[in-house]
Amino acid sequence: MAVNGDWSDCGFLVLNAGSSSLKVALFAATGDEALLSGKVEKIGQDGVIQLKDAQGQALPVAEGVAEGDLGTHTGALMVVIRTIQRHFPALRLAAVGHRIVHGGPQFNAPLVITPDVMQTLEALAPFAPLHQPHNLAGVRAAMAAFPGVPQVACFDTAFHRDQPFVNDTFGLPSRYYEQGVRRYGFHGLSYEYITGQMRQLAPQLAAGRVVVAHLGNGASMCAVHDGRAVACSMGFSPLDGLAMGTRCGQIDPGVLLYMLDQEKLSSAEIARVLYHESGLLGLSDLSNDMRTLEAAGTPQAQRAIDYFVMRAQRELGALAAQLGGLDALVFSGGIGENSVLIRARICERLGWMGIELDPARNAEHATWISAEQARTAVLVVRTHEELVIARSVRAVVGMA
Ligand code: ADP
Numbered sequence: 001m002a003v004n005g006d007w008s009d010c011g012f013l014v015l016n017a018g019s020s021s022l023k024v025a026l027f028a029a030t031g032d033e034a035l036l037s038g039k040v041e042k043i044g045q046d047g048v049i050q051l052k053d054a055q056g057q058a059l060p061v062a063e064g065v066a067e068g069d070l071g072t073h074t075g076a077l078m079v080v081i082r083t084i085q086r087h088f089p090a091l092r093l094a095a096v097g098h099r100i101v102h103g104g105p106q107f108n109a110p111l112v113i114t115p116d117v118m119q120t121l122e123a124l125a126p127f128a129p130l131h132q133p134h135n136l137a138g139v140r141a142a143m144a145a146f147p148g149v150p151q152v153a154c155f156d157t158a159f160h161r162d163q164p165f166v167n168d169t170f171g172l173p174s175r176y177y178e179q180g181v182r183r184y185g186f187h188g189l190s191y192e193y194i195t196g197q198m199r200q201l202a203p204q205l206a207a208g209r210v211v212v213a214h215l216g217n218g219a220s221m222c223a224v225h226d227g228r229a230v231a232c233s234m235g236f237s238p239l240d241g242l243a244m245g246t247r248c249g250q251i252d253p254g255v256l257l258y259m260l261d262q263e264k265l266s267s268a269e270i271a272r273v274l275y276h277e278s279g280l281l282g283l284s285d286l287s288n289d290m291r292t293l294e295a296a297g298t299p300q301a302q303r304a305i306d307y308f309v310m311r312a313q314r315e316l317g318a319l320a321a322q323l324g325g326l327d328a329l330v331f332s333g334g335i336g337e338n339s340v341l342i343r344a345r346i347c348e349r350l351g352w353m354g355i356e357l358d359p360a361r362n363a364e365h366a367t368w369i370s371a372e373q374a375r376t377a378v379l380v381v382r383t384h385e386e387l388v389i390a391r392s393v394r395a396v397v398g399m400a
Contacts, residue, residue: 007399010094011035013084014389015077017098017138019130020044022076024051025386026084029094029399032387036084040076047071051083062086073134074141081145095150096142097393099189099385101131101238103155105180110158110392113139113151121153127180128237130275152396154389159188160222160229167231167322183240185222185232187214189385194332195227196388197381201367205377208327211319213312214383215342216333217245217288221312223319231322233315239274243304243311245288248278250311280304290335290342309345316346317353326353328377331369337382343369347378 007029014034016023021041025034036059038051047070051059062082069075084091098113104124111117118139125132139151160183168182191212198206210224219242220234233241243249251274259265259273273282281288284304286296293301320326335342340363347357354375362369370378393399 007094009090009092010399011088011091012093012095012097012390012393012397012399013080013142014097014386014393015099015138015142016386016389017073017134017141019134022073022080022138023386024077024080025390026088026091027390027393028091029394032390034386034390035088035091037386038080040070040080043070043073043076047076049076049079051080053087059083059087072141073137074144077138077141077145093146093149094399095152095393095397096146097152097154097389098135098139098142099156099389100135100139100153101156101186102128102184103153103157103161104184105161105182107153107155108158108161110152110154110389110396112396113153117153127184130271131238150397152389152393154189154392156186156188157184159191160185160232163229163231170236181236183232183235185220185229186234186238187218187220187222187232188229189388190214190332190383191222191224191229193384193388194330194381195224198328198330198379199227201379201381202328202377205328209320209323209325210328210330211316211323211326212330212332213316213336213346214333215242215312215331215336215339218247219244219249219312219333219335221315221319223323225323231319233319241311241315243283243308244279246276246279246281248274248282280308283307290339294339294341305342305345309342312342312346313350316350320353326355326376328379329355330379330381332381332383337380338365340365343378343380 010029011026014025020043021039023039026036027034033054035054036051040049042048049061053059061079065079069079102124121136142151169177194212207226211221213221218238222232223230239247241249259270284293284301286301287293293305331343343362347355356371356374357369358371367379369380
């Protein structure tokens, strides 16, 4: 905690705990650049840790890391903490910010995690069984490591909580909506960052009708009007909408009934198919990685790419309809920021929506990639979810 409001020797951690990974970033009281960032992957197996400093130089982990230290989230966090203590001995840790996938209907803004909040977040685990328990494991690990230090939750669902009822519900009996079966939408931290960037880059466009395409391993699109969420391609779970690395995207619920009744799959087996064996990987029988598919040139890889592009175009059309037109399309995420081919493919034949790319600018990964004469702007904006969490932590704990 700051002494007399002086935060100058304080820093704080941003944590993003997944099922087998822990992404970390260490920020000082001020500044957008992380002092340290990196990730631990394959937690529970052989554990791989990579940390770098603000200049991008690899930081050696603290001495004495034993085999097995990376076997759990708590162990991985302890290794990160020891490394921070070694490289930043004078820094006092004043807060920890967490990416929490699900804030339910209740939480539409970042907040300090009290015992009551923790209980509510635990109760939301059935809504996101593959993500929420891991996020909360990260919170528990940080609470144990830093007793008394504020833990701040930042929700991937919060950005979408303002969306109108028709885009928040399913056509199910109303009791399901009351139970919390809603279209929550995800990737909200990314959308918040990008709408903030849009306000700086192009305030007039930001005040208009924008679709943001966050195309990473997980992928979604969000319709935003004047900075506020209108509709999202992801719904109750992060499965809906676009095809993804290993997730199916939009699916006819009749297929799930077929898997249950005819194939006699258990819910766990269905979850494995939908979350881990579908999407680009399932269609290509090769890889979930767009780079590999682009390089492969096989008919199977081509089909996976074609399906990914078709889904993106359909979602874009649907979201533009919700906005009553389109002023700007923004690409983001690993694929959106880096794939010249996928951006071009998604935008082809969309001249009727005013979308036309400048091939040279697209190839250069310029920020503005639409053609001069195009009616609809197309931009590429690199997302930065950790920075959104960092800014929220500062605001919530009063750090400046
Ligand atoms: P996550 O959702 O796990 O954060 P990312 O946003 O890092 O994922 O995106 C990962 C995806 O981005 C992978 O499919 C990867 O192949 C793709 N990607 C990264 N660089 C390129 C590139 N140069 N060309 C095509 N795809 C790329």
